[in-house]
Amino acid sequence: MRPSAESAPIDLCGFADCSTVSDVAAGSGENRAGESPVVDELETTEEEVTVTEEGTELERTIGLVGGLAIGVGTMIGAGIFVFPGIAAGQAGPAAAGSYAIGMVIALLVALPASELATAMPKSGGGYYFVSRSLGALAGTIVGVSLWLSLVFASSFYLVGFGSYAAEVLGRVGITLGIDPTVALALVFGALLTGLSFTGTENTAKLQNYVVAVLLVILSLFLAYGGLDAVGVFGTQSTPETFLPFGAMPVVTTAALVFTSYLGFAQVATVAGEIKKPGRNLPLAMVGSVLIVGVFYVFTVFVATSAFGSEKLAGYGETAMVEVAGSFWGPIGAVAILIAGLLATVSSANASIMSSSRAVFALSKDALAPKRASAINLKYGTPHVALTLAGVPTLLLVASGQTQILAEVASILSLVMYGLICVSLLAMRRNEPDWYDPDFRTPAAPVVGALGALASFGLIGFMQPESQLVGAIVMVAAAGWYYYYARDVSLKGVL
């Protein structure tokens, strides 16, 4: 199924073919509530600040390390701490190949996304590029998909957190009358949303440290496990059949674990806040995919070498705790438990915050009511947008369906990724005057086409239920556009 390719009438004619650049210099049209897109004044982007025409300054505060931490911090929670057991159960040791496939697809999208982000370093990321290159309908579909994909992803991370927290309780010997995973995920999700309302000043800095701690724990774990797997510690494992179930499950597993790569595009949602965007955006996006990809492939290799995939699958979401326990006893298990809790929380938190930025971007362009981006002066936080991110997240957590949540998050993101690649092709085919990216994708037509094909193609390997939910979201988004904002035009509006 490739819903977006059919449902979105993508206009590939480029810019100058359809209208002259001067015609499209301003956003126009009104939505149902009579609101028009807020057109940005001419802006100059400098290294640490964006200056509007009126002279108001918007500080850029996130450096390269911060950008990498957003990307890595969002991604690493799922790929290492939730999926290895499930993936090994489906594809055997070749699950490492599934992760590698995911990395290649992510890179094929990260390069075009980097180019577009340096040409338009604005809040909203993928939504922004697609709406400016392909118009308001494609923009609405991508914007709504981005918002909900992050909602699905947050709830998936929270369920992952719940599994780890339940494992902690189980080991301490506390038993609850109810399913602890979902209950703990709900409580913590509510806490996280609540905290975000009051405004947290140092979560970004905290995220940097959390990611650093995680990478250290994982590096130690992988170094030991890698040496163990090749027999240095005298317990060489019996090599398992690499492809126990054939090649097909490797691809379907790649589709499942692709959620582990949703995060590099989050860097683009804060593009308006990144210092030296021309340099740092591409480095942070491509760099974070490479870092997590290498960690994922190694982790699966180590985990399947330690236990064999069948046994690993039996441990489910918290399989890594058992692996660490087999290396270093209780200390190893505790270290990975702590790492898992940190990683899933940082992923969930980053996703809720990015999700609220997607709502802001839609509302600024009059594709959603202006009220949605209101900020309260007391805490300085966008309480409506945060509610729109937090409340649906909690509802989805209650379902407790790890795999469906993950796949829907992936599908909605993949549609955006595919359209980002199409946007690159459209931009390159006929470059408008204002298009001046600092980073240019090498072999852009090839990378863009492959990225689009791979993104849309991967959707075809997901479970039918997930595809259905994804299709419903996109049809609803298109319906919303026709109902609420069909007169809004955004193409080429910078």
Added chain:
Amino acid sequence: MKVLVPVRILEGESVTPGLYDLLSTVDVVVLGYYEVPDQTPAEQAKLQFEERAQAKLDELREGFADAGGDAETRLAFTGEAEQTIQRVTVEEDCAAIVHPGVAHNFERLLVPFVGQANVETVAGFVAELVGDRDITVSALGLDANVSREELRGALDDAGLTTADLTLQPESTGDALATIAEFSVDYDVVVMGEPKPTLSEWVFGELEDRVARESLGPVVVVRARE
């Protein structure tokens, strides 16, 4: 000579009459800023609050104009106020940063010398700020490494021959309490930017703590290489 007056423009921070008058002898850059938490893009805050902030800023500009001075204004939305203040200070090449505080008069200046701040730079700044106005300047030597002769010499060289000078060497840790104690009797504190030390790193910058302790404005003269 320019000074920077950073003001948290939407959170009720303002400039009081004494400061308008005190700064009428120098060029003033008023930086109105609003600090957003991590949840909020600066752009989003700008959309909602820009007009209100600009109106407030225009009031401050008029305040300086009425006092006979001259002020330009800048408005910034930022996730990191410290970074914005630093950047604008360098861009505008400001000689000092003013913590606004509350001042109704500007007759008595306390000038504590502490933390190996550059004595000549501070004395020169104070002389230019005071000009030919009738303002009492009291220097307070808190730095054990700086002798009375050195301080007196610097004050006299800058033309502050009438300034009185008290010496009370203290370790940097106690300097804060001493300044707070003295500042009760003064309208404004002018001090040099101290050299970074371990206690600064632990407790925050000395000048910020002085600004919190003393209710009046604190003018921090930048250390420049």
